[in-house]
Amino acid sequence: MYSQGLIGADGSTDESQEVLAAFQQRIDAEEKIEPNDFMPQGYRRTLIRQIGQHAHSEIVGMLPEGNWITRAPTLKRKAALLAKVQDEGGHGLYLYSAAETLGVSREEMTEELLAGKAKYSSIFNYPTLTWADIGTIGWLVDGAAIMNQIPLCRCSFGPYARAMIRVCKEESFHQRQGYEIVMTLAQGTPEQKAMAQESLDRWWWPVLMMFGPHDADSQHGDQSMAWKIKRFSNDELRQKFVDATVPQAEYLGLTLPDPDLKWNPEKNGGQGGHDFGAIDWDEFWAVVKGRGAMNRQRVEARRKAWEEGAWVREAALVHAQKRAERNRLMTQAAE
Amino acid sequence: MGDALFCYVLRLADDHLILGHRLSEWCGHAPMLEEDLALPNIALDLIGQARALYTHAGVIEGRGRDEDQLAYLRREDEYRNLLLLELENGDFARTMLRLYLFAAFMELFWERMLASKDETLAAIAAKAIKETRYHVRHSAEWVIRLGDGTPQSARRLQAALEELKPYCAELFHSDAIDREVASAGAGVDPAALRQDWEAEIAAVFRESLLEEKGIGDGHQTGGRLGRHTEAMGFLLAELQYMQRTYPGMQW
Ligand SMILES: [Fe+2]
Ligand SMILES: [Fe+2]
Numbered sequence: 242m243y244s245q246g247l248i249g250a251d252g253s254t255d256e257s258q259e260v261l262a263a264f265q266q267r268i269d270a271e272e273k274i275e276p277n278d279f280m281p282q283g284y285r286r287t288l289i290r291q292i293g294q295h296a297h298s299e300i301v302g303m304l305p306e307g308n309w310i311t312r313a314p315t316l317k318r319k320a321a322l323l324a325k326v327q328d329e330g331g332h333g334l335y336l337y338s339a340a341e342t343l344g345v346s347r348e349e350m351t352e353e354l355l356a357g358k359a360k361y362s363s364i365f366n367y368p369t370l371t372w373a374d375i376g377t378i379g380w381l382v383d384g385a386a387i388m389n390q391i392p393l394c395r396c397s398f399g400p401y402a403r404a405m406i407r408v409c410k411e412e413s414f415h416q417r418q419g420y421e422i423v424m425t426l427a428q429g430t431p432e433q434k435a436m437a438q439e440s441l442d443r444w445w446w447p448v449l450m451m452f453g454p455h456d457a458d459s460q461h462g463d464q465s466m467a468w469k470i471k472r473f474s475n476d477e478l479r480q481k482f483v484d485a486t487v488p489q490a491e492y493l494g495l496t497l498p499d500p501d502l503k504w505n506p507e508k509n510g511g512q513g514g515h516d517f518g519a520i521d522w523d524e525f526w527a528v529v530k531g532r533g534a535m536n537r538q539r540v541e542a543r544r545k546a547w548e549e550g551a552w553v554r555e556a557a558l559v560h561a562q563k564r565a566e567r568n569r570l571m572t573q574a575a576e
Numbered sequence: 577m578g579d580a581l582f583c584y585v586l587r588l589a590d591d592h593l594i595l596g597h598r599l600s601e602w603c604g605h606a607p608m609l610e611e612d613l614a615l616p617n618i619a620l621d622l623i624g625q626a627r628a629l630y631t632h633a634g635v636i637e638g639r640g641r642d643e644d645q646l647a648y649l650r651r652e653d654e655y656r657n658l659l660l661l662e663l664e665n666g667d668f669a670r671t672m673l674r675l676y677l678f679a680a681f682m683e684l685f686w687e688r689m690l691a692s693k694d695e696t697l698a699a700i701a702a703k704a705i706k707e708t709r710y711h712v713r714h715s716a717e718w719v720i721r722l723g724d725g726t727p728q729s730a731r732r733l734q735a736a737l738e739e740l741k742p743y744c745a746e747l748f749h750s751d752a753i754d755r756e757v758a759s760a761g762a763g764v765d766p767a768a769l770r771q772d773w774e775a776e777i778a779a780v781f782r783e784s785l786l787e788e789k790g791i792g793d794g795h796q797t798g799g800r801l802g803r804h805t806e807a808m809g810f811l812l813a814e815l816q817y818m819q820r821t822y823p824g825m826q827w
Binding site: 312323324432542547551 | 593597600601603604605606607608609610612613616617619620623624626627630643644647648667668720721722724725726728729732814815817818819822825826827
């Protein structure tokens, strides 16, 4: 779902200046770096971490929405939600595959997630309390993911860029679908409209936090920008997102919960844009460090699935070995 | 014939909704990512089939009930699905075995349904048969893998069979409704599928080293008459939560 505002990637690298300069030349020429090409250790480490976080976010992101599949209000909505959550699992799969080209296995990445060593987007540590949350997540969380992922389609690392092209198409479908759910509520009964507004009130600020700390407080941005892993800073993407979302909320007749939100004609180099209020970074860091409403439950759910599924994975492996052995014996007998 | 056909299609629709509901519970909790994709995918097929069937049932009934009114707004004793399908998922072995037992039945069912004189049912069968073949393949592979895997997986699969066996006879439940629809050429009498089904599953059970005796002799029936298991009320409480809490709204 998301990887902007990467936390804790270590881009430091110890190759010689010459080697780094040659690599930078390829990057500056907009060449794609492929898995078997030379790459600095820091570049590889940053990507493993970023793609891993991104993959984990897709997988953990299945949980809050999955929470409503059995309670979706109509069969059409149920089918659409199932398909959406399944898409997110598919994104996780492409991303794990992209990370695997860098020499790390899906099992290792999963173990890191379960051990709390690898992060995922903090947005998924918030609970889904009403049906409206399914609309809000599609509209805003997938919307924020698109802001972040469109530039990643031009990421210098080939497998990541290609995965993002596939993923972006599906995310924009999710975003429209989510918006349509919220629209139906906003145009529904007063009770439904209140449900949509209450949901927006809860999700708005956490969604803005998805873009990560302010540029001034973000340590790893510059190297990632130079390597063209990132193309825009956290604050640039957040601003784009706010500017895109304000008219959408107006069209719905819903109010973004920010009294400081106002049009500023000077913004964005004179093109105009929205000023918005201060983000509560204490909340952000608390959630990142494990003190969100659902941190424990999300990781627990993944651990439970992983541990309780161990016997299934083992059986599949053993069966495949038995089969291979039988085939070998049959071929031998035939010879 | 209208009343019988309505009941007949409704039973079929309920089967698909209820199993789709159970399979969807796995989403995000499966033993491996591939199954986190496959199980919702199958659930999605089943719910798609249920939607087509409910819509058709509503047309046959002619009282203006749409798919959602039929799917969400009935009392427990008005749901007519097989008991087998409403049971809790249990572990992965039980989930896969149940899917296999039902899908193998539905494959035979849809094949014959292609010739239905009811054009809508024939069209639903034409789409469903392709999906069902995939469900059979996927679940049969797992049944074989688990049965001929580790001692633990074999034990779990055998336990799943003991758990599900009492409910299998109901697949072939046949009453006046089935016979009327079948004799009009609109549907299939499930009782007629029993031999083929037993032969089909025997082949897969052999490969999975499952010990099976008397799979068709189960005593658990009642779903077709609206008498359910204790699991059903909880399933419906979830399924109907929104429609019951906020009656009469558009979503
Ligand atoms: Fe995604
Ligand atoms: Fe998405």
